[in-house]
Amino acid sequence: MTVTTDSVAAVPSSVSIQDLSLSFGTVKVLESLDLDIKEGEFVVLLGPSGCGKSTLLNCIAGLLDISGGRIFIKGRNVTWEEPKDRGIGMVFQSYALYPQMSVEKNLSFGLRVAGTPKDEIARRIARAAEILQIEPLLDRKPAALSGGQRQRVAIGRALVRDVDVFLFDEPLSNLDAKLRSELRVEIKLLHRRLKNTMIYVTHDQIEAMTLADRIAVMRAGVIQQFDEPQVIYKKPVNRFVAGFLGSPGMNFLDGEIMLRGGQAAFVADAIDVPLTKYDFGPAGAKPGPAVLGIRPEHIAVNAGSDWPFEAAVPVEIVEPMGSDTIVWSKLGRQAVTMRVTAERSPKVGDRIGIGFDPINASLFDTDGNRL
Amino acid sequence: MTAAATFSVRPATSAGAEPRGPKPRRLSIGRFGVYAFLVVSALFFLVPLYIMVVTSLKGMPEIRLGHLFNLPAEVTFQPWVDAWLHACTGRDCNGLSPGFLNSVKITVPSVVISIVCASINGYALSFWPYKGANLLFGLLVFGAFVPYQVVIYPLIIGLSSVGLFATLPGIIIVHTIFGMPILTLLFRNFYAALPVELFKAARVDGAGFWRVFFHIMLPMSVPVTIVAVILQVTGIWNDFLFGVVFAGRSNWPMTVQLNNIVNTTTGVREYNVNMAATILTAAVPLAIYFISGRWFVRGITAGSVKG
Numbered sequence: 001m002t003v004t005t006d007s008v009a010a011v012p013s014s015v016s017i018q019d020l021s022l023s024f025g026t027v028k029v030l031e032s033l034d035l036d037i038k039e040g041e042f043v044v045l046l047g048p049s050g051c052g053k054s055t056l057l058n059c060i061a062g063l064l065d066i067s068g069g070r071i072f073i074k075g076r077n078v079t080w081e082e083p084k085d086r087g088i089g090m091v092f093q094s095y096a097l098y099p100q101m102s103v104e105k106n107l108s109f110g111l112r113v114a115g116t117p118k119d120e121i122a123r124r125i126a127r128a129a130e131i132l133q134i135e136p137l138l139d140r141k142p143a144a145l146s147g148g149q150r151q152r153v154a155i156g157r158a159l160v161r162d163v164d165v166f167l168f169d170e171p172l173s174n175l176d177a178k179l180r181s182e183l184r185v186e187i188k189l190l191h192r193r194l195k196n197t198m199i200y201v202t203h204d205q206i207e208a209m210t211l212a213d214r215i216a217v218m219r220a221g222v223i224q225q226f227d228e229p230q231v232i233y234k235k236p237v238n239r240f241v242a243g244f245l246g247s248p249g250m251n252f253l254d255g256e257i258m259l260r261g262g263q264a265a266f267v268a269d270a271i272d273v274p275l276t277k278y279d280f281g282p283a284g285a286k287p288g289p290a291v292l293g294i295r296p297e298h299i300a301v302n303a304g305s306d307w308p309f310e311a312a313v314p315v316e317i318v319e320p321m322g323s324d325t326i327v328w329s330k331l332g333r334q335a336v337t338m339r340v341t342a343e344r345s346p347k348v349g350d351r352i353g354i355g356f357d358p359i360n361a362s363l364f365d366t367d368g369n370r371l
Numbered sequence: 372m373t374a375a376a377t378f379s380v381r382p383a384t385s386a387g388a389e390p391r392g393p394k395p396r397r398l399s400i401g402r403f404g405v406y407a408f409l410v411v412s413a414l415f416f417l418v419p420l421y422i423m424v425v426t427s428l429k430g431m432p433e434i435r436l437g438h439l440f441n442l443p444a445e446v447t448f449q450p451w452v453d454a455w456l457h458a459c460t461g462r463d464c465n466g467l468s469p470g471f472l473n474s475v476k477i478t479v480p481s482v483v484i485s486i487v488c489a490s491i492n493g494y495a496l497s498f499w500p501y502k503g504a505n506l507l508f509g510l511l512v513f514g515a516f517v518p519y520q521v522v523i524y525p526l527i528i529g530l531s532s533v534g535l536f537a538t539l540p541g542i543i544i545v546h547t548i549f550g551m552p553i554l555t556l557l558f559r560n561f562y563a564a565l566p567v568e569l570f571k572a573a574r575v576d577g578a579g580f581w582r583v584f585f586h587i588m589l590p591m592s593v594p595v596t597i598v599a600v601i602l603q604v605t606g607i608w609n610d611f612l613f614g615v616v617f618a619g620r621s622n623w624p625m626t627v628q629l630n631n632i633v634n635t636t637t638g639v640r641e642y643n644v645n646m647a648a649t650i651l652t653a654a655v656p657l658a659i660y661f662i663s664g665r666w667f668v669r670g671i672t673a674g675s676v677k678g
Binding site: 058061062063082083084088089090092093094096097098099100109110113114154157161169 | 566568569571572573574575576577578582586587590591
């Protein structure tokens, strides 16, 4: 084992993926991917379907043979280890409960395979059943359970294994909206109680935002940004991340950055936004074509007149969402949406004054990278 | 709500009340034709069975009167007893019973062995992909289309060179081999349709090749196994060609003996005994169908994944 030298890093990482690649034949799904997850961290892998997030999780679990790179769990190189020896528990989207076994047998299967003593099995099942409140269900078959109960049992199956790392593969996607939000909170409470490392795959941005300590946004097998939810939301590194998070999505306005006497400004048809307060990246402000992204809730409607950028726009469509209202309008020739509280929602045909502060905006170059 | 109101108040037509509740079913001419066709074709296929049963219950004098469709005037079960115990095949007059026993001795091991092998094959092919697995599967499927006649002669040479030609193990091997392509296909497709996450969960739980098979997959395989049993029992029981070629005289299955009874050229042709013998031979596959039918309906994976 030559791995110990560099696996014991300065900061103890729970899961560390180094230079991981995976290809099916000639199709490269993941390519030299690195990811470091801290002890006890809740990391969400977020991305559209087909981005490789579930594949990455399967690689961590050892269910897929990787083509290159290394995987460390708790400082141990597990690249060639069997799934059972990696110290992981996994929860699947389709629950994957063994249909012919009772809930109790489902929970104990892994322990029985491992030859755990009977009293130890009973103790662990009792604990898991208590945590997940599934004690009354232990004698039932999976077919006699509701969706939410099934997913609880599936989580319990990972729980009894007493592992370091929990892997969740879209565990809530099969549930209806109400159950989903209930179980989301339960998973969060579970994490707070157990303090295990958890890696959670989802395409649901709300799950990602609410659960994660850090989110890894993936696209086409590449991690675009790996950071805290608020940072990803406020300072997306590129246009893909900016557009993927947030509903309704960020407004993107095409235009140009101009330098006027040392002051940068974003200029387009009927738009002129001073960028003095915008936090440019290391490259600084350069004149040229650019895209300005601003989230709908960062556009103020009929709210005073001390905004760096202001305009009067016509209301084209009004979408009441209950708690607030989405207003569709046009800034010059480009469509913009903004979010207003339900009480202040304008009517179609009104002309409203809007304003925003570029400090809340994101600027992207023509390749979509943050400026 | 004015729009909704105009929709709901619809003037009742002279033909009847406004449409409400279950749609009335009317027997159209087309429907009638379909039912008539179905009844006629059912009768068409039932008539031979009727004649067989009726004839087998008649004595020879009554049969000679030639009233094929009449119910027996005097019911006798003697033809059935004769068919089972005394009917002659050539010089032996032991009836069908030795053939029945031979068929059981051939069918039971062949069915068990072929299904055990095929289920393991199918399981391995769908969950444990290895190099060349697809090629092997392709060859197996191709094997399902090879005409039997082509391989009979090479098989005779092969089996006799290892001393298994015209023996019970020999015929069992032949049936097992020929059942393998279609059964493997059956099991592979069944396992391929199971959620792969079930397999992954078992792997994370630490189960290996055999434990996943015996503890997870096999308990779920009841429906496909029943299909396989039906397929194999009927196929092997009804087999004539392999039986007559590979089983050897002392192991001839029921079908071969039935043929010998029916085609005996000496003496009087005992139609009632022949009919009884035929029904007896067909009874086993028939029973299999009747007994196992209800198992088809059961959904075994219910509850393992979202229903």
